[in-house]
Amino acid sequence: MGESLVITSGKGGVGKTTTTANLGTSLALLGRKVALLDADIGLRNLDVVMGLENRIVFDLVDVVEGYCRLKQALIKDKRFEGLYLLPAAQTKDKTAVSPEQMKGVVGELKEEFDYVLIDSPAGIEQGFKNAVAGADRAVIVTTPEVAAVRDADRIIGLIEAAELPAPKLIVNRIRPSMVKKGDMMDIDDMLEILAIELLGVVPEDEMIVVSTNRGEPAATLQGSRAGEAYRNIARRIQGEPVPLMSLEAEGGLLKRLKKLMGFSS
Amino acid sequence: MVKREDVIFKGTKTGVLIQINSEQEDFEVVKAKLANRLSSAERFLQGAEVTIDIGGRSLSSRQLLELEDIIYQRYGLKVLKVIHGEGGEAKEPAGEGFSGDKENWSPSEGGRRGEEVSPEATLLVKRTLRSGQSIRYSGNVVVLGDVNPGAEVVASGDIIVMGVLRGVAHAGAQGNDRAVVAAFRLQPTQLRIGNYISRPPDNESNEPPSGPEVAQIKNGLVVVEAYQPQTLSG
Numbered sequence: 001m002g003e004s005l006v007i008t009s010g011k012g013g014v015g016k017t018t019t020t021a022n023l024g025t026s027l028a029l030l031g032r033k034v035a036l037l038d039a040d041i042g043l044r045n046l047d048v049v050m051g052l053e054n055r056i057v058f059d060l061v062d063v064v065e066g067y068c069r070l071k072q073a074l075i076k077d078k079r080f081e082g083l084y085l086l087p088a089a090q091t092k093d094k095t096a097v098s099p100e101q102m103k104g105v106v107g108e109l110k111e112e113f114d115y116v117l118i119d120s121p122a123g124i125e126q127g128f129k130n131a132v133a134g135a136d137r138a139v140i141v142t143t144p145e146v147a148a149v150r151d152a153d154r155i156i157g158l159i160e161a162a163e164l165p166a167p168k169l170i171v172n173r174i175r176p177s178m179v180k181k182g183d184m185m186d187i188d189d190m191l192e193i194l195a196i197e198l199l200g201v202v203p204e205d206e207m208i209v210v211s212t213n214r215g216e217p218a219a220t221l222q223g224s225r226a227g228e229a230y231r232n233i234a235r236r237i238q239g240e241p242v243p244l245m246s247l248e249a250e251g252g253l254l255k256r257l258k259k260l261m262g263f264s265s
Numbered sequence: 266m267v268k269r270e271d272v273i274f275k276g277t278k279t280g281v282l283i284q285i286n287s288e289q290e291d292f293e294v295v296k297a298k299l300a301n302r303l304s305s306a307e308r309f310l311q312g313a314e315v316t317i318d319i320g321g322r323s324l325s326s327r328q329l330l331e332l333e334d335i336i337y338q339r340y341g342l343k344v345l346k347v348i349h350g351e352g353g354e355a356k357e358p359a360g361e362g363f364s365g366d367k368e369n370w371s372p373s374e375g376g377r378r379g380e381e382v383s384p385e386a387t388l389l390v391k392r393t394l395r396s397g398q399s400i401r402y403s404g405n406v407v408v409l410g411d412v413n414p415g416a417e418v419v420a421s422g423d424i425i426v427m428g429v430l431r432g433v434a435h436a437g438a439q440g441n442d443r444a445v446v447a448a449f450r451l452q453p454t455q456l457r458i459g460n461y462i463s464r465p466p467d468n469e470s471n472e473p474p475s476g477p478e479v480a481q482i483k484n485g486l487v488v489v490e491a492y493q494p495q496t497l498s499g
Contacts, residue, residue, distance in 0.1 A: 124397075150396050153413050157395030193413055193431070195393060 002033070004106050004116040005237070006135035008159075010151030012122035014143045015172040015202070018212055020119040021049045022227065023139075025217040026234030028083035032114040035074065036085045037106065039131035040121035041096055044088035050077065051215020052085055061089035064101040070108055079220065084113070094126040099133035106134025115237070124158060132159065138167035139199060144174050144185040153194055168199035170233060175204045176247035200233035202226050203247055271295075272302040280314030280345060283336070285322065292328055299332065303340050315342045326384050326404075333403045343401065346439050385422040394418065394432065403439075414454055423447070433457070442482045447492060451478040456487055463487035 007020045017040075024036045038046035041061065047053045058073035063086070070086075077083035086109070089096060109116045120131035132138065138159045142152040152169070159167050171187055178184035191198060205226035211218040218227035219234075232242045275282040285295060303310065315336055324332075333344045386404035393408075396415030400406055405422035416432035418424050421439040423446070430448035435457035437444025442459035451474055455464045461482055477492035 150415055154396035154415060157398050160395075193411075195411070 002110040002112075002114045002116060004110055004118060004134055004136045006039075006118040006120050006131050006138045007141060008120035008128065008131060008138060008155055009122065009141040009148070010124060010128075010155040011142075011148045014141050014148050016122070016141050017045045017049055017119050018208060018217075019139075019141050019170060019172065019202075019230070020046060020117050021212075021217045022219040022230035023234050023237065024050075024083060024115075024117050025077075025080065025219040026231045027115050027117075027237065028077070028080040029219065029231065030234060030238065031082070032238075033082040033112070034084070034115045034117065035109045035113040036083070037109065037116060037118045038086065038088040039102070039118050039127060041088045041127065042090065042093045043121065044090050046119045047075075047085060047087045048215060049212045050085055050217065052077065052087075053215075056087050059087045059089040060105065061092050061096045063105060064097050070105065079216075094121070094130065097130050099130055102130045102133040104134075124154065128155075128158075132162055132164070135164060137165050139170060140167045140194075140196070141170045141172050142190065142194075143172050144179070144190065146185070149185070149190050149193060156194060156196060166196055168197045169194060170200050170202060171198070172202045173204045174201055174247065179247075198244075199236055200229055201244060201247065202229040202233075271298050274302070274306060274310070277316070280316065281310060281342075282316045282318055284318045284320070286320060292324070292331075296331060296335065300335050300339070303335065307340060310340065310342055313342055314345050316345050317347045319347060326386070330386050330403055337401070337403075344403065383422060387422070388420075390418075393428065396432075401438075412448075412453075420444075426451075445479055445481040447477065447479040449477050450474055451480065451489060456480050456489075458482050458487055461485075461487050 007016050007023070009016050020036055024034045027034045036046060036050070038044050038060070040046070047056060052075050055075045058068040060073070062068045063070050063073045074084045074086055077085065086105070106116055106118065118131050118135055121127035140152050140155060142148045156167055169191070171190060174187070175184055179186045187198065187201060203225045205218065205224055207221060207224040208218050208226050211221060211224070218224040219230045221227050229245060232245060235242045271286055273284040273286060275284065283299070285299065317332060317336070329347060336342050336344055383405055388400070388402045388404060388406045390400055390406060390408045390410070393410035394400065394412045394416035396413055399417045399419070400408075401419045403421045406418050406420040406424050408418065408426045408428065411428040412418055412426055412430045412432040412434065414431045417435070418426075418432070419435040419438045421437065421441065423444050424434045424436045426434070426448035428448070429450040430446070430453050432453065433455045434446045434453055436446045437459040438457075440459055442461065444458055446456055446458065453465070455462065457463075458480065459482065478489050479492045480487055480489045482488070
């Protein structure tokens with residue numbers, strides 16, 4: 001029996017879908033069987049970020065409405081054995097699925113897979129409730145912005161009310177140089193307000209833009225700082241104690257060059 | 266003469282007025298009638314803000330709390346205030362927001378009015394209030410945790426936060442200007458006491474507080490001071 005995790009944030013645009021794609025890919029790299037479930041019905045993106053858009057035949061709504069079997073709707077990833085995507089429907093809206101139906105689908109996936117990662121839509125309405133319904137635990141994604149942290153706090157409250165275990169936090173798109181100058185919230189500021197366990201920190205990385213547009217999660221790319229951070233987070237999800245990577249390494253052109261050329265220690 | 270209903274609902278500008286007309290002396294009977302009427306009008310009242318008119322009747326704070334408990338806890342209606350008045354002028358109850366058995370609480374020794382003993386019930390909240398969460402209570406509220414931005418605590422009595430108060434706190438919400446807000450770290454988005462509203466100054470140079478602080482009304486202003494045991498007994 002596998003485990004289901006919902007990746008959620010409240011605020012839009014903080015990197016839920018990117019995080020889901022990269023964590024799924026990282027877990028698959030570690031040899032796990034992973035199902036990605038896009039719960040953002042009507043605004044699906046996970047298929048695009050995974051580069052699997054053109055393979056969709058059936059979707060989540062088809063499954064819950066009984067038009068197809070779950071196995072038929074699951075799309076096998078083009079790179080990794082054991083990584084599958086259950087896409088959302090694009091032509092329906094959030095009300096096309098109920099929390100109970102979600103629970104059913106996730107339960108069925110958990111029998112087959114080690115991890116089921118549920119990509120939650122932004123907001124706190126039905127789509128969010130659906131996404132949380134089938135989850136065993138939650139991962140909150142935030143960026144170092146006051147608005148994103150505020151929304152994360154709201155979401156943590158809702159997760160607690162849904163009686164899930166205490167969620168864990170991923171801080172996305174942090175820019176160490178700005179934090180150093182005091183121009184950006186630092187991790188401690190956020191943890192002080194949110195008071196939940198930190199699962200990982202993902203630095204801002206231009207390679208994410210390139211990789212999501214190409215449909216190749218950055219976790220597969222060597223030399224991507226964000227990719228490396230996601231791989232570390234995946235290991236922590238498995239229960240391995242992996243220290244936070246130093247964010248300092250971003251500084252200095254020489255250091256970065258060395259890193260690119262493989263000289264880094 | 267037409268017999269008057271014991272419990273009457275009236276629509277008003279501010280919500281629903283519940284008049285308790287019963288001459289019935291027994292409080293338990295009044296309670297039962299209120300509950301009975303509420304359950305039959307549940308639909309009509311949904312989400313309404315309620316003013317309770319207890320007429321000439323004199324109720325103890327505990328009895329008032331019991332009434333509010335029925336209205337708020339069971340039917341989820343927000344109690345705005347309690348008034349004494351024949352369906353007419355809504356005058357704020359004097360003093361502590363409730364007229365009741367406060368006098369009985371004055372400690373016998375010293376003969377001073379018992380400011381140091383609160384007659385109101387106290388709610389203990391043993392968790393952090395996060396954005397979007399709200400506590401409303403007739404009485405004092407003590408939070409063992411933080412009150413985060415976007416969360417609010419509204420109490421008819423005092424509010425004490427054993428953590429960081431970053432959200433909105435409204436003490437003395439039924440018009441009691443003598444209520445106080447105390448916090449281990451007082452960094453509220455907004456502070457309200459009785460009918461006063463204040464917010465922190467806009468200039469960012471303000472150092473965050475380094476110790477417990479108390480806010481109260483002094484000479485018509487919300488004043489924040491470092492907490493000292495004697496701060497409150499002035």
